[in-house]
Amino acid sequence: MPTDVTEIAPDIFRIATFRDGARLAFCQFLIRDDQPLLFHTGARALFDDTLPAVRSLVDPAKLRYISWSHLESDECGAMNDFLAAAPNAEPVHSPLGQRLGAGDFFDKPVQAVGEDEALNLGTKKLRFLSTPHVPHSWDAIMVYEETTGTLFTSDLFTTLGQTAAVTDHDVVGPALVMLEQSPDYLPIGPRTAGVFERLEALQPKVLAGHHSPAYFGDAVQALRDLKGEMFRKVGLAV
Numbered sequence: 211m212p213t214d215v216t217e218i219a220p221d222i223f224r225i226a227t228f229r230d231g232a233r234l235a236f237c238q239f240l241i242r243d244d245q246p247l248l249f250h251t252g253a254r255a256l257f258d259d260t261l262p263a264v265r266s267l268v269d270p271a272k273l274r275y276i277s278w279s280h281l282e283s284d285e286c287g288a289m290n291d292f293l294a295a296a297p298n299a300e301p302v303h304s305p306l307g308q309r310l311g312a313g314d315f316f317d318k319p320v321q322a323v324g325e326d327e328a329l330n331l332g333t334k335k336l337r338f339l340s341t342p343h344v345p346h347s348w349d350a351i352m353v354y355e356e357t358t359g360t361l362f363t364s365d366l367f368t369t370l371g372q373t374a375a376v377t378d379h380d381v382v383g384p385a386l387v388m389l390e391q392s393p394d395y396l397p398i399g400p401r402t403a404g405v406f407e408r409l410e411a412l413q414p415k416v417l418a419g420h421h422s423p424a425y426f427g428d429a430v431q432a433l434r435d436l437k438g439e440m441f442r443k444v445g446l447a448v
Contacts (some may be wrong), residue, residue, distance in 0.1 A: 213259040215266060216375035218424040219358035219416055221334070224375055225263040227256055233370045234421045236284055239362060240267050241355065244332025245274035248299075249353060249362050250420060251288035260288065261295060273299040275321075275329065277336075279364035280347035281312055285420065290317045302329065304340055307349040328356065343397050344405040352409065359415030361429065366436065368395070368421040378427040381417070382435045389443065396440055403448050406437040 213227045221242040228235045238250040238260055246268045252260045264270055273296035278286040286301075293299060293316065303312060305322040312320045328335040337354045344350055345365035353362045369384040370391075389395055410433050417425040417432060425432060441448045 213263045214375060215263050216424070218376060218418060219355070219360050222355065222358060222360055222418075223267055224418065224424055225260055226375060227252070227259045228372045234368070235372065237418070237420050237422075238264075239418055240264055241331060241334055241336065242268055243334045245330075246272055247275040247277060247302075247329070247331055247336065248273055248292065249277050250285050251276060251278065251292050253284045253287040254291060255287075256284075257288040257291045261292075270295045271298060272296075274331075275300055275302045277302045277351075277353065279345070279352060279362070279420070280350040281307070281310070281315070282347065285364070286312075286315075289315070293317050304338060304349065304351050306340065307351065310349050312349075333357065339408065341405045341409075342401060343399045344402055345396050354412055354414065359413070360418055361409065361412060361414035361416065363409075363417050363419045363422075365420050366396070366422075367417060367419045367425065367432070369419075369423065373423045375423055377423040377425060381419075381422060381425045381427070381432055382439065385422070385436060386439055389440070393443070398440060398444055398446065403437065403441070406433055409433055 216224045218224050223240045225238045226235045241247045301320045308320040308322040323338045328337045335356045341350045341352050367381045367385045368388045414429045417429045
């Protein structure tokens with residue numbers, strides 16, 4: 211399927227490639243600014259689809275930063291391919307992500323961005339938030355673009371099948387279908403509720419997911435509802 215490029219907020223672009231075999235869209239996000247940043251690279255198999263989409267928005271050589279939520283092939287598998295195409299770019303992640311060995315996989319050292327620290331891209335500011343095991347993996351982070359209210363939610367709200375690029379319809383119901391099929395996809399730990407509460411407190415306007423349409427409805431309520439359903443399914447109170 212062709213790669214689709216959609217502007218989901220001013221100078222924030224969703225680059226989505228649907229794969230029938232996985233029944234998923236894989237979404238990378240390009241923030242176009244004085245210091246452009248790519249959030250997610252996609253797997254190496256997607257590089258030949260993703261690079262031309264990035265090139266349609268910015269010269270890859272001008273990419274300044276590349277980041278990802280957690281160390282997983284579909285989030286950062288094409289990192290070294292992008293570093294070769296973007297010689298000025300640096301991988302950026304949390305201090306924990308840096309320590310847990312991301313540097314052993316990438317051709318450049320990982321720059322650590324501190325907890326709740328905002329990376330200044332020019333007109334946009336990208337705040338880094340540690341979200342351990344949300345959606346999954348100890349090193350998980352989410353990033354929040356403050357000027358547009360865009361929260362990059364990684365694998366939360368994963369939706370099976372091909373969808374529209376943007377929606378204001380229910381995103382919780384489709385995410386629960388994924389959890390029915392893969393109950394361990396979004397684990398619950400002692401900090402899960404607190405992480406969700408922190409995300410809700412941001413009052414995001416857009417939820418930009420790795421495997422879901424960009425959501426323009428009531429983002430805070432969607433986060434609350436997903437949290438409540440996750441806890442209900444395992445018989446726990448929030």
